[in-house]
Amino acid sequence: MRLDYLTIFPDYFAPLELSLPGKAAAGGLVEFHVHDLRKWTHDRHRTVDDTPYGGGAGMVMKPEPFGEAFDALGIGADATVVFTTPSGEPFDQRLAAELSTRSRLVFACGRYEGIDQRVIEHARERAEVREISLGDYVLNGGEVAALAVTEAVVRLLPGFMGNAESLVEESHADGLLEYPVYTKPPSWRGHDVPDVLRSGDHARVAAWRHDHAVRRTVERRPDLLAPSVLDDGSPIVRAVPADAGELLTLQRACWVAEALENDSLDIPALHETLDDVRAWMTEWDTWVVRRADRLVGAVRGRLEGNAWDIGRIMVAPDLQGQGLGRVLLEHIQAVAPEQATSYLLFTGAASVRNHRMYKKAGFRMRPDLPAPAGAVMLTKGRR
Numbered sequence: 001m002r003l004d005y006l007t008i009f010p011d012y013f014a015p016l017e018l019s020l021p022g023k024a025a026a027g028g029l030v031e032f033h034v035h036d037l038r039k040w041t042h043d044r045h046r047t048v049d050d051t052p053y054g055g056g057a058g059m060v061m062k063p064e065p066f067g068e069a070f071d072a073l074g075i076g077a078d079a080t081v082v083f084t085t086p087s088g089e090p091f092d093q094r095l096a097a098e099l100s101t102r103s104r105l106v107f108a109c110g111r112y113e114g115i116d117q118r119v120i121e122h123a124r125e126r127a128e129v130r131e132i133s134l135g136d137y138v139l140n141g142g143e144v145a146a147l148a149v150t151e152a153v154v155r156l157l158p159g160f161m162g163n164a165e166s167l168v169e170e171s172h173a174d175g176l177l178e179y180p181v182y183t184k185p186p187s188w189r190g191h192d193v194p195d196v197l198r199s200g201d202h203a204r205v206a207a208w209r210h211d212h213a214v215r216r217t218v219e220r221r222p223d224l225l226a227p228s229v230l231d232d233g234s235p236i237v238r239a240v241p242a243d244a245g246e247l248l249t250l251q252r253a254c255w256v257a258e259a260l261e262n263d264s265l266d267i268p269a270l271h272e273t274l275d276d277v278r279a280w281m282t283e284w285d286t287w288v289v290r291r292a293d294r295l296v297g298a299v300r301g302r303l304e305g306n307a308w309d310i311g312r313i314m315v316a317p318d319l320q321g322q323g324l325g326r327v328l329l330e331h332i333q334a335v336a337p338e339q340a341t342s343y344l345l346f347t348g349a350a351s352v353r354n355h356r357m358y359k360k361a362g363f364r365m366r367p368d369l370p371a372p373a374g375a376v377m378l379t380k381g382r383r
């Protein structure tokens with residue numbers, strides 16, 4: 001694999017000569033080519049930036065040096081040009097694996113307020129383009145992000161790791177975070193290595209590791225847990241404040257049907273305002289699903305003591321009856337925190353279709369529990 005870096009700070013890339021990437025380059029597995037973007041400037045000050053059209057603070061990277069660099073480096077269909085930017089797609093292990101299949105990666109490192117948009121449009125006319133974000137924060141420049149992407153990608157190349165087995169076990173390889181790891185001595189400052197890891201019983205060790213990988217993922221990254229993707233590949237993702245308006249609309253649409261079925265307009269979800277929705281979104285763990293940019297489903301959960309209180313399972317009226325509600329229900333159970341020992345929800349006493357879905361999912365009617373007027377409680381134990 002060949003990797004090119006266009007940067008105004010070539011020195012940032014010195015670490016590529018160290019450790020395993022350095023070894024891979026020496027062994028011919030990868031080629032790193034770092035280019036000073038100022039090489040493609042023609043004025044005395046070697047200027048790469050200019051003031052933004054439309055005004056505003058800061059400077060923008062000019063298009064010409066990038067264009068000349070692309071020409072000089074022969075960037076064509078065999079290359080993937082990576083623009084590191086906080087507004088790009090989030091970088092993750094799946095994307096690292098995808099990029100590791102490419103033969104040439106070209107990193108265009110932004111500085112100042114970013115790169116003139118036309119550079120990205122132009123790059124798209126000659127190569128594959130990926131705009132990639134390292135995370136939801138702002139760095140001073142794209143170099144650190146390019147290094148991080150490089151390291152995650154090249155270590156997946158066959159022959160890079162001394163022991164390829166270590167790739168199989170680590171975090172994100174199977175959608176879970178890695179289990180805790182220990183080395184000698186067996187006891188250190190009052191902390192002991194778990195007995196099972198010293199037992200020599202491989203089956204027990206494997207079970208312990210899987211169990212702790214799942215526990216860690218549930219606690220720290222419940223969003224990683226299945227089932228979080230619908231059959232058509234649409235992910236179920238955590239709601240963000242900007243979803244409030246669409247949630248309000250979906251909620252009204254869904255609870256009109258409830259009102260008709262239960263012959264009552266006295267249903268809180270029907271009367272809530274945008275501010276009410278915004279307020280409960282701060283208190284509940286809320287998940288949404290989109291299809292073709294439209295918010296078509298949602299669900300929320302929160303802990304009440306040891307019970308995971310599930311609510312507001314909503315599916316756009318035109319998509320009801322296709323199993324989306326069932327998947328949302330499975331999802332919200334899967335992301336319940338570890339402390340939850342049971343699930344709890346309520347629905348309209350006359351909402352027969354809901355009763356059927358919840359019963360199928362293992363919930364039991366609980367007329368013995370207090371419920372809002374016209375509603376019935378349902379519970380299920382957590383296995």
Ligand SMILES: C[S@@+](CC[C@H](N)C(=O)[O-])C[C@H]1O[C@@H](n2cnc3c(N)ncnc32)[C@H](O)[C@@H]1O
Pocket residue numbers: 083084085086087109110111112113114115132133134135136137138139140141142143145
């Ligand atoms: C100061 S930042 C510019 C931020 C830009 N004004 C914005 O708000 O999106 C300068 C450069 O750092 C890089 N950068 C900053 N944060 C990044 C992140 N989270 N992921 C990837 N690159 C980042 C980009 O290359 C960006 O062009």
